Amino acid sequence: xxxxxxxxxxxxxxxxxxxxxxxxxxxxxxxxxxxxxxxxxxxxxxxxxxxxxxxxxxxxxxxxxxxxxxxxxxxxxxxxxxxxxxxxxxxxxxxxxxxxxxxxxxxxxxxxxxxxxxxxxxxxxxxxxxxxxxxxxxxxx
Numbered sequence: 001x002x003x004x005x006x007x008x009x010x011x012x013x014x015x016x017x018x019x020x021x022x023x024x025x026x027x028x029x030x031x032x033x034x035x036x037x038x039x040x041x042x043x044x045x046x047x048x049x050x051x052x053x054x055x056x057x058x059x060x061x062x063x064x065x066x067x068x069x070x071x072x073x074x075x076x077x078x079x080x081x082x083x084x085x086x087x088x089x090x091x092x093x094x095x096x097x098x099x100x101x102x103x104x105x106x107x108x109x110x111x112x113x114x115x116x117x118x119x120x121x122x123x124x125x126x127x128x129x130x131x132x133x134x135x136x137x138x139x140x141x
Contacts, residue, residue: 001083005101005108007031018099018109019050025101025108026092026124027062055099056122059092064122073132080114082121083107085129092122 007024008017008031023034035049041057042049056066069077079093079100087105095116100109107114121128 001105002080002107002109002112002114004110006110008110016050019055021108021110022092022099022101023055023058025103026059026064026090026122050099052094055092055094059122062124064092064124065127066120066122067128067130068120069118069130070132075117076132077118077130078114079107079116079118082118082128083114085131089126089128090124091128094119094121 005021005025007021017031017035019038020031020034023029023037024031027034029037037058038049038054042051042054045054045057047054059066079095079102082091082093083102083105086102089102089104091102093100093102093107095113095118098113098116100107100113102108
């Protein structure tokens with residue numbers, strides 16, 4: 001399920017702040033605090049604040065761990081499907097050039113990115129479920 005969420009104080013659909021928006025929801029902080037956390041980590045690492053390494057560093061420091069969809073069916077997991085099979089939990093999902101938060105089965109984003117394929121997930125607490133239906137792995141081969 002998708003719920004529109006845009007904590008950006010300017011309330012525009014600016015690009016490149018998806019990691020900031022995702023952190024606000026996952027860490028329950030305001031947009032400015034999330035922005036400064038990412039900017040500070042990026043500066044310290046000599047990298048851009050929206051790079052996977054920088055976002056991961058901030059999430060790791062806040063108790064998150066990373067997981068990946070199974071390698072035998074890497075294209076099987078859209079954000080929508082992930083939400084359906086993970087009705088509980090705090091996740092930050094990464095897809096091609098995008099980051100969003102999923103809290104208790106709800107995708108929070110400024111646009112409906114539920115059709116995106118997940119590359120990896122950061123989670124806090126229970127590991128995410130990645131259920132595979134047998135026909136999917138046969139189709140993927």
